[in-house]
Amino acid sequence: MRILLVCLGNICRSPMAEGVLRQRAKERGIALATDSAGTGDYHVGEAPDPRAQAAMRKQGMEIGDLRARQFTAKDFEHFDILLAMDADNLRNMTRLAPDPTLAAKACLIMDFAPEHPLREVPDPYYGGDDGFDGVFAMLDEATNLLLDGIER
Numbered sequence: 001m002r003i004l005l006v007c008l009g010n011i012c013r014s015p016m017a018e019g020v021l022r023q024r025a026k027e028r029g030i031a032l033a034t035d036s037a038g039t040g041d042y043h044v045g046e047a048p049d050p051r052a053q054a055a056m057r058k059q060g061m062e063i064g065d066l067r068a069r070q071f072t073a074k075d076f077e078h079f080d081i082l083l084a085m086d087a088d089n090l091r092n093m094t095r096l097a098p099d100p101t102l103a104a105k106a107c108l109i110m111d112f113a114p115e116h117p118l119r120e121v122p123d124p125y126y127g128g129d130d131g132f133d134g135v136f137a138m139l140d141e142a143t144n145l146l147l148d149g150i151e152r
């Protein structure tokens, strides 16, 4: 199974989500191909934001190997599930979908955590370091529930 994580810049939320997902899948022995992308092109080629890398390292996860790229329509064909961090990202992805069947592969990552109070992962880029820890907690919850679903 191939899963794509998508945010705006592909340097904060989605590389963190990719890092959590690949680690938790490995811990459970689930074979997954993961990638992440941004709907914007501002940071293409860059490593994740140092604050995102630090928040992940605190949890024992390394994401310094990841590099930002822009989301493309082809991603709808290549991936089985496409998970957007917020509603803007989802709208911008869906706009590029070749057809409605492919568009239906995309949803919000927090759709997998219906009991969490937030539906969207807040953009931590302009905030402080603690925003990244909050993002990590949300992503870890959604990821674990997603993997529960895959295991069933």
Ligand code: 4NP
Binding pocket: 007, 008, 009, 010, 011, 012, 013, 014, 038, 042, 043, 123, 124, 125
């Ligand atoms: P991300 O955060 O979408 O979680 O990677 C952002 C990173 C950069 C910008 C916006 C959001 N930016 O406008 O440069």
